[in-house]
Amino acid sequence: MTDPLRVVSIGGGTGLSSLLNGLKAYAHSDTGPRAEITAIVTVTDDGGSSGRLRREFDVLPPGDIRSCMVALAEDEAFLSRLFQYRFSAGDGLKGHSFGNLFLTALTHITGDFPDAVRKSSEVLKIAGQIFPSTASNVSLEAVLEDGEVVCGETRISRSRQPIRRIRLAPRRVKPLKETLLAIGEADLITLGPGSLFTSVIPNLLVQGVPKAIRQSKALKACFVNLMSQPGETTSFTASDHLAAILRHAGEKLLDCAVLSNSQITKSLRRRYSAQNSAPVENDVDAVRALGVEVIEADLLMKGPKVRHDPAAIARVAMELAMRGRLRRMAN
8 A cells, every 4th residue: 555546537628737736746745645647638629729730730739738747747837837838929939838839849859749748748757647548630529419510629619509429530549558558557547627528528539448447447536527618518417427428438437426515606606607607516316326426525726716626636536546446455
């Protein structure tokens, strides 16, 4: 039990970065349990700086991976300023972040995006390892409730029609071998928090990933979002989030769902309501009906935005990782 607890976190965007930021404190802990962190990150972004670099240089989108690197970096304050720095002027430079350009340049030097991520992680001395969900150049397609097919993550996230199904184009893409190995050796596998259809589920559409998760002896937990997202998850309850994951990746993928029981103030509710976003309802009985254990905790970060508290979700994750380790030992 002196070995670090192995946590594999799957997702993308700010949700995954928040969890990684909290877990980082356990990577070199001297006073409590330690974590060995692996992030598996979606690579379907086609908007902003990432989208431009993808189209112009034929590289995988670096944005979500850049954010994860910053979250796990040793000197986060400095690297955040450097890697998140966006050029406000310059022909061809305006709108790009330094971190995206850094990863793109390193991809061309190494000739391989996963290798560029690996080398960048070494240079930055991040507290863990980061893998793209696939090395293939993939995009997202969504089948909406009315049958319309929308192509591209940016267009999907702007859609106001309910999403029936999400899929990759091309359909069959393979994960990295390191990804499957990390999943197989994990004590805890986490999904979310993050955009359900554009950050979490796309990772589960990569060939072999759901099977590897099911076969892993790890505890599998979904950190459910605090707020619905306009279009993507309008009016979604907690069980709706889980049902969508199971619908895309198959049954018996999850052991537990982590829900926040924090009280969101009326003023924050009003502010988000103006953007057609509302708190996700914790329909606990419906979650349990899916065969998923419910874990509730105060996970809301204090501030002007509704965000998960990195320290709080990491604390829950480490408790679950310990349960996962004990389960693996028992087997």
